[in-house]
Amino acid sequence: MKQNKPEYLVAAMAFTVFVALCLNGGETNNTPPNLTAKPTLTVYTYDSFNAEWGPGPKVFPIFESQCNCKVNVITAGDTGQVLNRLILEKDNPKADVVVGIDNSFLSKALSAGILVPYSSRNIEKVPQRLRFDSTGSLTPYDYGYVTFVYDSSKISPPNSLLDLLDPKYSKKFILEDPRTSSPGLIFFMQTVQALGEDKAWVYWRNLSKQALAIAPSWDEAQTLFSSGEAPMYLSYATSPSYYVEYENKTNFLAVDFSEGLLEQVEGSGIVKGTRNVELAQSFIDFTLTPEFQNELPQTQWMFPVLPDAKIPESFSYAVKPNKTLTLNTNLTSEDTQRWLAQWEDAVKA
Known part of the structure; x- marks a missing residue:
């Protein structure tokens, strides 16, 4: 049997609804929380890597489609400036991954303690002479x-x-x-x-x-x-x-x-303190795949570290030093x- 609510209870409920509407600007929000939001990987790199003509606009969307995630790219001048920013943010890191620290900045990066070691599942594809970081904190991708x-x-x-x-x-x-x-x-x-x-x-x-x-x-x-x-x-x-x-x-x-x-060898690494460790590791692995490596010669204008990567005919104009x-x-x-x-x-x- 359906019963009628007492008048004082109806009045109390009406007042509660009125207050709620006022607090929400007169609008109700029935949208459930987004439980399927894509994770975001924040990448620090130097300006030219993510320039219109650089590899960034090509390789980052490929990774996004593979990982079902969003890549947030932040550039900060040249390599030295990127590294200095990472060091300044050491106690409260904003980046998950850094791309572009080379062998000349290796000692500074390691002594600053801003990276964590990771051995990529694809590292064996890289010639030994190009693996410039024995700690595994930086994974080579071009030279x-x-x-x-x-x-x-x-x-x-x-x-x-x-x-x-x-x-x-x-x-x-x-x-x-x-x-x-x-x-x-x-x-x-x-x-x-x-x-x-x-x-x-x-x-x-x-x-x-x-x-x-x-x-x-x-x-x-x-x-x-x-x-x-x-x-x-x-x-x-x-x-x-x-x-x-x-x-x-x-x-x-x-x-x-x-x-x-x-010889200059560039690498990418995982920033110490990241909360996206697995996603960061996946990105490091991605840098040693054909999808990433094949884009480097005609965007980065460097040699990819994978020996079987595609090299364009125009590279015949590149100088091969008599002495390395x-x-x-x-x-x-x-x-x-x-x-x-x-x-x-x-x-x-």
Whole structure:
């Protein structure tokens, strides 16, 4: 039998509904909580990796479709600037993964304690010589050689590092700051290894005066070169391949220094403190798959670490150094900081 509610109870219920409507702006919300929201992976990287022409816009959507997740990409200048941001956020990390820390910044990253080791299930596909981090905190994904790219229609190339001090190259080339730029740091270390510490500081005192500018990043150096400010800039041995492929220019060539070229290897790693460990591990594995590796040559303009990755014909214009220099793996973060302090003194002199 249906019973009628007492009048005082009906009044109380009506008042409760009225208050609830007032608190909700007069609207009711019957939408259930979203229990199926996609997880988000936050990735830190340098500007050019996620530029319109970089690999980011191609590889990140592929990973999103595979993991049924969202990738939140945050760029912060060049490699050194990305690493500095990770160090500043160490006690309250915002990133899950970092992409683009190379062998020149390895000691700084390890000493800062911002990464956690992970051995990718695909790591055995990578040649041993390219596995630059014995701790497993950084997984290699590409490599290349840092050198100068020059416009052969405007200038003849130097044959050695010392040739750059020739008056004919005065204000004809653009360097990059080794404190913030990864190719800048690689080239700086190349000069120290090739010339020795004592001679290197004298060399840089003179070299800095010869240069048109010392750009804070590769992007800014490349912009100055492209705008015609100087006919030579610090870049990569593979850069001529880009100009052939996309600008149909064969006059932009790379220098093969007689002292040799230092090999740069870039890696990705999991940020210590991430709450998305499994998702981060899946991304590291993804960087060593054909879907990721095959995109690198014509977006990153570096050699992929997987030997069977596809290489375009334009890479025939890339310089293969007659002598390859390997970064000293015993170099500590303290050594690097000491060198950079001496570099600062040299260029200010």
